[in-house]
Structure formats: structure tokens, C-alpha cells
Amino acid sequence: MKGKVIIISAPSGAGKTSIIREILNSGLNLEFSVSACSRPKRKGEVNGKDYWFLSPDDFKHKIEKDEFLEWEEVYKDHYYGTLKSEIQRIWDKGKHVLVEADVYGGMNIKSHFPERSLSLFIMPPSIEALKTRLIKRSTDNPENIKTRVEKAKEEISLAKKFDAVVVNDTLSKAIRDTQHAIRSFLQQGD
Numbered sequence: 001m002k003g004k005v006i007i008i009s010a011p012s013g014a015g016k017t018s019i020i021r022e023i024l025n026s027g028l029n030l031e032f033s034v035s036a037c038s039r040p041k042r043k044g045e046v047n048g049k050d051y052w053f054l055s056p057d058d059f060k061h062k063i064e065k066d067e068f069l070e071w072e073e074v075y076k077d078h079y080y081g082t083l084k085s086e087i088q089r090i091w092d093k094g095k096h097v098l099v100e101a102d103v104y105g106g107m108n109i110k111s112h113f114p115e116r117s118l119s120l121f122i123m124p125p126s127i128e129a130l131k132t133r134l135i136k137r138s139t140d141n142p143e144n145i146k147t148r149v150e151k152a153k154e155e156i157s158l159a160k161k162f163d164a165v166v167v168n169d170t171l172s173k174a175i176r177d178t179q180h181a182i183r184s185f186l187q188q189g190d
Contacts (some may be wrong), residue, residue: 003097004117008099009122011148013137024177035100036052036086037052038078039078065153069083089154119164120165123156124156127156
């Protein structure tokens with residue numbers, strides 16, 4: 001079996017985490033790719049499960065050695081990225097990789113594996129619905145919500161660059177649509 005990569009991207013609040021949780025439990029021979037980051041570990045987080053925690057210097061060193069498929073400096077010295085070794089680790093286990101990445105990261109990963117990857121964009125039903133979800137989550141202040149909504153508009157404009165778009169109007173339908181797209185892709189070439 002030649003391993004494949006499933007890339008799921010979405011604006012914040014579009015429901016990708018809920019969809020990914022269900023996809024990983026649906027028997028599709030997928031394993032979640034753990035991202036690397038250089039921010040401090042939070043209470044309860046586990047290295048290699050939540051993130052691969054690296055110091056900013058270690059992260060920069062890995063960038064210099066071209067060890068990332070994609071990476072981004074989100075805040076000063078707070079880097080996030082997808083390690084090439086993480087993809088290989090999962091393939092070596094005979095599984096396909098499921099990567100959660102921001103929109104730009106998702107497009108970067110796709111460019112590394114154009115034939116071996118499926119990029120899915122999880123689309124909120126509308127910007128207003130997205131804003132309502134962000135408010136209901138109660139994890140952001142009004143200024144952060146405004147910033148996330150503005151970023152979501154930019155990200156949504158890039159949805160057409162993905163292989164498929166799944167509208168998350170009803171979570172159960174979005175999960176089924178995502179499973180169907182992934183299952184169809186994984187069966188190709190087998």
C-alpha cells in the first residue's frame with residue numbers, strides 16, 4: 001500500500017475538529033498527524049500526542065534543515081508546522097495520514113503530494129453562522145472574534161483551490177460527506 005494524505009482545512013469555528021474526531025473513529029485506516037509547535041506546553045498537554053513541543057531554536061534549526069512540509073510563525077517565536085518525519089512515521093505503520101492544517105498550510109502540503117493527497121475545505125454555511133458559532137464557543141473576546149471572522153473571509157476565498165468543499169450546515173451530513181470523499185479517494189489506485 002502506498003500511503004496517502006488527507007488534508008482538512010477550514011476557518012476557525014467551521015467545525016473541522018468535530019468532523020476530524022468522527023473521521024478518525026470511522027475505520028478508514030487513518031492516523032492523525034501531530035503538528036510541531038514552539039509555544040510552551042500547557043497544563044495537561046502531552047508531547048507527541050497534542051503537539052511535538054520544540055524550543056524556538058530547535059524549530060528554526062529544523063526549518064533550516066528543510067524538515068517541515070509547511071510551517072508558519074504565528075506570533076513572535078511561536079511556530080507551528082507539519083514535520084516530514086511525522087508523515088513518514090504514519091506511512092511506515094501502513095496507515096494513511098490525516099492532517100489538520102490552516103488554509104495556507106493545507107495548500108502547501110498538497111503541493112508536496114499532488115497525486116497522493118486529497119485536500120478538503122470545510123465551509124461554514126455563511127459568515128454569519130460562523131460568527132454565531134464563535135460567539136457560542138465563548139473562547140474568544142469580541143476583538144478576537146472580529147479578527148477570526150475577517151480571516152475566515154480571506155480563507156473562504158481560497159476554498160476553490162481545494163480538491164473538494166464540504167459545507168458544514170448540519171454536522172452529521174458534513175461528517176458523512178467528508179467520509180464519502182475520503183473513502184472514494186482512498187479506494188482509487190488500490
